Amino acid sequence: MTTPEQAGPVARLLRYANEVHGLAGRCGRQDLAEVLAASAARWKDECTDIVVAGAQKRGKSRLLNTLVGHPDLLPVDADVATNCFLSLRRGPRLTAVVHRNTGTGLVETPITVESIPDYASMRGDAGKRRDVVSVDITLDNPLLDGLRLLDTPGVDSLTVGHRQVTVAMLQRADALLFTLSAQDQPVLRHELEFLAEAAERVQAIVFVLTKVEDSTNWRSLQEENQARLRTFVTEAIAADPGRAATLSPLLRAPWIPVSSKLAEAAAAKRREGRAERADALRARSGMDVLERHLRGFAEGRESARGATVVSAALSVLNALATGAQDDVAAGSDDAGDVTARLAELDAELAALGELVARRRAGAVANTFLGREVGGIVAARVAEIRQPYENAIATLKKQEQIDRYMAELPESVQRSLEAAWSQIVFDVEKLARTTLDAFARDLGLGPVELSADRSGMPNLSQVQVKGDQAADAPVDVDMVRDVLPSISMAASFGGLAAAMLGPIGFLLVAPAIGASIFLGRRSLEKVQRNQAAIRGALRDQFSVVAREMTLDLERMVATWRVGVEQAADDSLTRRRKELESRRAELKSASARSAADRQKSRQSGQDRISAINTLTRRGHALREELATAVAALGAAPAAAPAPVS
Template identity: 80%
Template sequence: MTTPDPNSPVTRLLRYANEVHALAGRCGRKDLAEVLAGCAARWKHECTDIVVAGAQKRGKSRLLNTLVGHPDLLPVDADVATDCFLSLRRGPRLTAVVHRSTDAGPVQTPITIESIPDYASMRGDAGKRRDVVSVDITLDNPLLDGLRLLDTPGVDSLTVGHRQVTVAMLQRADALLFALSAQDQPVLRHELEFLAEAAERVQAIAFVLTKVEDSNNWRVLMEENQARLRTFVSQAVAENPARAATLEPLLTAPWIPVSAKLAEAAEAKRREGRQERADALRARSGMDALERHLRAFAEGRDFARGATVVSAALSALDSLATTAQDDVAAGSDDSGDVAARLAEVEADLEGLSELAARRRAGAVANTFLGREVSGIVAARVAEIRQPYENSITALKKQDQLDRFTAELPMSVQRSLEAAWSQIVYDVEVLARKTLDAFARDLGLDPVAFAADRGAAPNVSQVQIRKDESADAPAQVDMIRDVLPSASIGLSLGGFAATLLGPVGFILVAPAIGAAMFMGRRSMEKVQRNQSAIRTALRDQFAAVSREMTLDLERMVATWRVSVEQAADEHLMRRRKELESRRAELKAASARSEAERKKARESGQDRISAINTLTRRGQELRRELAAAVAALGAERPAAPAAAPAPAGS
């Protein structure tokens, strides 16, 4: 059995984590000790977790399908569902299991491979997606030996729920692959902000530039992405120099250009027996270089996990330092030291009171969200209804009306269901803008919430009450129908009598009158049916508008409660911490001189230990960062600048 090197970074890291854990325990901070224990517990995991993240349509799902050799495994034309992730790991055969979180506890359900999109993508069945946390897929691929790939929801800024799920996944990740596309716009601000957040949780990061097969300018785009990243990091570090340690490693992370399309074409050529062509396409796809990088992540997972432990330890030390500094101030011979610390606490408490007032004012402003929802629904539904109104006016014949009426129910239903997605989007943007501003005003991060745009309210089909006389024998109203037609006939008959005489009048006048009567009768029937359709449409749209508004008002109310509860919990927790500090400072100032001296010496000893551990942690973090960077030291060869068509 090989004896571990006592001076290796990993051994020193574990020893360091134990020391910080012990210090947290001695200081009575069980909460901090548990966080460190949780980070260290992952050391026993033999599988390397690699999160694949990126905005929608960046090509990450197709990339994963290509990596594991199953082009149709994960849905590539719809984003992963909110609150869900897809796990790919090695197993003896191809299987899929849905994991749900229900009120009765976790539930696992085997599903077919073909039905994965129903449970895990935004295009799937809303009922099947409900409560799904993950879909665990196993397949026998050597690449996954000791690896688990995690496909996550898009991190687009307008889908906060997606972003939060992906950030949460990083807590358990050993490495991050961040996908950008050579055929889309350069990296956006919300993607950079996600990367900054990710860098605080995981240190092994690589950028994957997908879809390079059809772009002659991918190198230019990659350079622009790198320039934007440098600008973002430099600005963030200038605003807060303490972030340099976590953000600057992003600048040395490798960039791996790949083409899933070329890799798929290589497989097709291999199946045709064209080995040489297949090898050339595979080499130009960049996939071999990506696979080597994944294996390097697996082999160096201890370094990546070590970075996570160090970050947690440094955060814990920062919290411990505050309490130690309070003890030193309370034990000082100069009463002004305690007074100064108490003044800081009182100022913070006063600031909390101001925040609480702003919270109440903000909550009042938030109540108007429900009213704005009604306006959004009304405007969108009016846009949908107007083309139908225009079409009805253009219908001049009964057979046109009949065809229009037959197709109308399903047409309206599809229109309303499509409108629902846009309406929810509009409401979500409005709510996020309002509630995020509310949260930021209170010093909170944005709270996760996202709507299911597929879960439209029940949209019943339009029911048109057609003119019941349309297919029945004419029931003539003498006053409404005959008299006007007879009058017209008599007028025309008077003119004809001068030419044909009395016999002519008797024969022609009734004939012309009958023809005019039937034409008028048909025209009025059309008009009555047009009116019936318009009335039905207006009733239907009004009913659906009410249902949509009610559903969305409930949705927005739920978001409001979520954000406001988070604000209350934050304010309450912060107030409790400050009041506890104030009580301890006051109690310490009333102690005997000997007790104060003991507290002061204890605080000074802890501050000395904390400073020493902090320096060691920062050194370890730099050392581990260099080790992680070395994992990608062999930079992948770039595909050709202008590759030939995939099918050549």
């Protein structure tokens, strides 16, 4: 039995995708048929994934808490941890499960709901959030029936790894809620750039303007945001008209002003039995409008997913058209048609030769990446070391030194963990920028780098010399004997706290679990004075910097070789495709007149079918865009102040 929905654009989309898939198979392009099949792989998933994204402090976590009716569920005063996302879906009871990447697979660990911030937020415990990929939260809320809400790290351009994680999440998204705040600055350039990337992957996008309850000019701010978006999209399309189809829907996306504060006030009034007042506050909060959109996405998930399938189908058709045009040229009675087509292929091969030359030049430039690593390491290690030296100068009494050294193992572990994580990020950022530019110059997509911030160089055997007396040198274990402690602030009445500020900042990076130093030396033989500690400190950090530099140089070399190999593979594949097309074109043009006529007719028939399917694809895309825009659409009420 055919339902009304199946008689609409979704049913036509499925028939359309099958036709394109069949055409690719008949043309002998099973590789293209597989591309389309992969795009439709999620079609039967009955849960709609909605990614909630935005910069830090834009109100997205509080918004999610309000939507699911648990004000304290997600931490609202700290961003989601790097490389992590939170999933909210319906379940029989309130539970939380942490998913960790162990290197050999994901491991699930149940946790208490109260401990979610420890594992999933930047204010949490560095040890607990290590290697956490996601936290899966279930709760019994009808809003989540058929929905999965995904809270992602902030898309701020300067946040370690956050933007990349959120962009990656869009690959599985059916819709995007993008949050902006009425109490913050207007939309920024890096947010607009993120939205441009998002629009290439997701067609259903809603802008949510949060915190409107205390803002007297939220309407003017929303208008300014819309104007900035319009300018950005207009300029982007002018620079590249081919982006019009993906960027234009951003200008038609709905804007919903909401107030979590008003919604929470409504819930409080309802608990007090003041239903009328609660209904009024709820209506003013804008949450009902937003929930209608969410339910609309759940009920119309096929429309949202259809845009992805159409885009894949159009890409397949474009590739099929090239082969069909070759067949038409080869079968032409006019020898000039073959000559012109061969000239086009020769021009493409010549351009490919230029790319090969640029690849060689780029590879030479890439070799300097390794040399820049040493400078990054030296700068970060010096940043770590200097506050320690300042703290050492404050140690005047022997009991202060003794107390200071008692805390050294944990101190150096945390300090070097923090330094390593930040250094890896700095190096990864440099490498990504350089290698991305290299790839773009060769017509390749963005590079994917995988930095292991959880692995430190093996420093367990690193030792330095310290003087017991001027003429009696002995080995000194730096973990136990020399390096200062971050936690000294409490011991010295806060004296060291002011000096160790930069280290506290660096601790936002993921911490590692393996012990950095394993050997411990006895303290009895060590002369504990400022000069010995300071000298050993410098020697030790010099050794650490050298070991880190060597480890990172290997990592950068691996990235560089991988990207350059991908470039070589792409250029080689492209050359083989062009040379194969040229050979087939020459061979086909030498066939008998009857065979050439048959080839020409086949090519023309395929071109006609491709053109028809392409027109239908563009029409379907517009129809689906209209359907997506209508999901949950309703006029938004203006929230009013709490009274």
